[in-house]
Amino acid sequence: MPLRVKFASLWLFLIVFGAIYAKLDTGLFDGKLPLQNPNYQTNGFDVTTGTFGTGTPIESMSGAHWLGTDAIARDTFARIVHGGWVSLIVVVVSAACGVIVGGLLGSLVGFVRGRVETVIMASVDVILAFPALVLLLALVSIFEVRNLFVISAVIGVLSIPAYTRVARANSLAISSREFVTAARAIGTKPSRILMREVIPNVMPTLLSYAMVAAAFVVVVEGSLSFLGLSVQLPTATWGNMINQARRDIKINVAQVLWPSLALSVTVLSLNQVGDFFQQRSAVRGSSL
């Protein structure tokens, strides 16, 4: 494994770990774990003591706030760690939808061919005929309440066509291989060939595609958040952090830089790991 892929994996591990840790902190441990509350305004009015907090908005890096504070004096580091959760969920849901629904559908139509294939691939082509982000925007605008469930469901459903196409292409290639012909010749039931021969061979390629698709999904969610059309505030996402901080770019560019770095490095890492797996599964495919 090349060094850059190792670094990329390490970064992705940190983001995922941070996101789960942050969720455990707010969900299970009621904020008792060592991570600041992402929505706590450090200069806010405290009802119990009757005084204002001592924090200041748009602070630079310090021991108390590792990456400084945002425009309303919330801890940027905590918000970035929490922001990973939204990206993580969206990626996981879209990959799950894509691999399970798209993967099965694509494998099936690539194996059985015929009219089913024509109909399903035609509908896939229609959805892919839209510019992805524009279709997503139009769909998202339908929902009045935009929470994590809605956003990840919409992105998940929109992920299915691309996966279907990839799965079908692989399924087509695999279905014409000797071992499938052999299985047919000894009288194996088609459903069994599909489950035991075709799908297991489609999956590795599809999973490596999922990594590359994940990079795209992170960008798409980031863009939605940036436009204010993803998960509603005050939930921290990298995109909405960037959008909020850019208003104060004349005062402090660092507050834009941190979430931008988090987003870009994550996308870069997903691309690296995805390319790596894609090359490996291509090698596996040719030796099959």
Add this chain to the structure above:
Amino acid sequence: MLKVVVARLVRLVGTLFAVTFLTFGMTALLPGDPVNAILGVETVRDPAVIAEIRADLGLDNPFIVRYFSWLGDAFTGDLGKSWITDQQVMETITQRLPVTAELAFLSIILALIFAIPIGVLGAYKQGKWQDNASSAGVQVALSVPNFIVGIFLIWLFAVKLGWLPASNWSRPSTDGIWANLKTAIMPASALAMTQMAIFSRLIRSDMVSTLQENYILAARSKGLSDRFILFRHALRPSSLSVMTIVGINFGALLGGTVIIETLFAIPGVGFRLINAISQRDIIVIQGITVFIATVYVVINTIVDLLYAVVDPRIRRR
């Protein structure tokens, strides 16, 4: 050739039907009564007025009737009227399209200007440090979303250096071409970044295989200079995939302009779409989505046909 054109056109019509149906269906599914959007929440509800509006919008007809009457109107260029600004959607689009188109074309040109030398260099110095450096740069350029590029361009050229305006748009007709370019260059560059990465990667990989052809060897043995061989003999056959991708990427570009126009407050089609979404102005959302999707589908068809013109092997498939 004629057969290819006809088959592709038939498919185009089919896709357009499906695309319009999907968009219309999607927006028709919108929860909440459109009448509420028009009347506002606070108005006193007069059933007669509501009935009149519903009849006016044709909301009492079955879905399929509404679709075909809408499609018929759309076909004649009538995409309906905004409920909020009372402006014709088609008029909105024709006013704003030149802006978006300018951005898109400028960004493609910028991307190609940088991508061709980078790709050619990578192929020429294959495996050397120039190749490694450019492919690392390409990886990074592919990974930074365009709105982030845009923000840091603003930071550098508008905030720090003060050379360019941070937002707004000057029209070439009223402010002159120079003022127009000054407002267009940053958003176009932000859009161009990803394109450039994709293009240069493609040019490099196509070029690598072209350079192994015999006629390149022949050109070399004739004593032609490397530069002449690279740009005159090798570039043209290596630009086929880029040409297709320029077309296919146009869709991504149209999506990208939505964000970049919002970031730079540019009065293009994409910015209007975002406004419409925040105002829940369904007719405008519907109209712009259908318009963008149609443009995208048509461009893809043209690219497909062009490809068949350039590469005769495709015609026989």
